[in-house]
Amino acid sequence: MSSFFERDGSHEDLLAASPEAKEPPARLPRRRLTPASILPWFILGFLLVLSLWLITLTREHSNQQCARRLSTPSPALEAVEYHSTLFNGSLTYPSEYRGVPTSEIDAAWDRISTVVAFPITEDELSNTGKPARPSLAKFVDGKGYAAELEVVHQLHCLNMLRKFTYPEYYPRGEDDPDLYRHHIDHCIEMLRQQIMCAGDVGLITFDWVEGHSAPYPDFNVWHQCRDFGKIQAWHEERAEGTPVGLAGPTDRLKEAP
Numbered sequence: 547m548s549s550f551f552e553r554d555g556s557h558e559d560l561l562a563a564s565p566e567a568k569e570p571p572a573r574l575p576r577r578r579l580t581p582a583s584i585l586p587w588f589i590l591g592f593l594l595v596l597s598l599w600l601i602t603l604t605r606e607h608s609n610q611q612c613a614r615r616l617s618t619p620s621p622a623l624e625a626v627e628y629h630s631t632l633f634n635g636s637l638t639y640p641s642e643y644r645g646v647p648t649s650e651i652d653a654a655w656d657r658i659s660t661v662v663a664f665p666i667t668e669d670e671l672s673n674t675g676k677p678a679r680p681s682l683a684k685f686v687d688g689k690g691y692a693a694e695l696e697v698v699h700q701l702h703c704l705n706m707l708r709k710f711t712y713p714e715y716y717p718r719g720e721d722d723p724d725l726y727r728h729h730i731d732h733c734i735e736m737l738r739q740q741i742m743c744a745g746d747v748g749l750i751t752f753d754w755v756e757g758h759s760a761p762y763p764d765f766n767v768w769h770q771c772r773d774f775g776k777i778q779a780w781h782e783e784r785a786e787g788t789p790v791g792l793a794g795p796t797d798r799l800k801e802a803p
């Protein structure tokens with residue numbers, strides 16, 4: 547870099563401009579900006595922008611890398627983005643999913659918990675660690691194995707439990723009470739395994755609150771959350787144009803997995 551300064555004399559000019567310099571002010575007009583004198587600053591600026599861009603790029607890259615390293619393999623990982631989110635833990639937080647059943651509340655749940663099967667490729671299947679056994683269901687066009695997203699099934703289970711708590715609004719599987727009981731218990735088990743698997747180690751603090759004799763837990767805790775909307779968009783896009791039906795079985799397992 548020094549050669550740039552020496553060749554066009556800007557180094558001397560900088561010295562000349564300092565207040566202690568004894569040079570007459572008549573030399574000042576020589577400090578005109580010429581293409582050669584701007585060039586080093588231009589390069590410096592360019593390098594600065596380049597490094598900022600690279601830092602941003604590698605940070606995004608490592609978020610994706612981390613998600614891939616720490617998650618179950620899935621093609622939907624490409625849609626995973628993280629955001630800091632403050633949970634609302636107020637006892638009476640009026641969420642759109644909560645309350646005595648209405649058609650709006652049902653619609654809100656349906657938007658997040660409707661299980662839709664979509665096709666996955668042979669590679670996407672083998673990445674999950676599951677063997678491509680002949681009993682696996684495929685779509686009619688033979689272009690993919692049928693799959694659904696865990697998160698949607700988990701929400702479906704939670705919705706079942708919600709409905710279970712409002713027996714006056716939602717009919718219970720009266721024709722086969724045992725199967726219904728199994729279904730509910732299965733949902734509790736799935737959510738228990740998922741919650742223990744996630745092992746959320748966020749911290750809940752306590753406040754002394756007027757009118758309460760014991761400290762009150764503050765469930766409004768910051769979380770690093772996956773953007774659910776992005777996952778939903780991926781799900782919709784993948785499910786779009788899914789062939790209408792499944793191909794008939796070519797093989798069957800002896801019992802349910």
Ligand SMILES: *[C@@H]1O[C@H](CO)[C@@H](O)[C@H](O)[C@H]1NC(C)=O
Nearest residue numbers: 632633634635636639640766
């Ligand atoms: C939670 O929701 C309630 C009711 O809408 C609101 O008053 C409260 O400020 C919210 N808490 C946080 C931490 O956002």
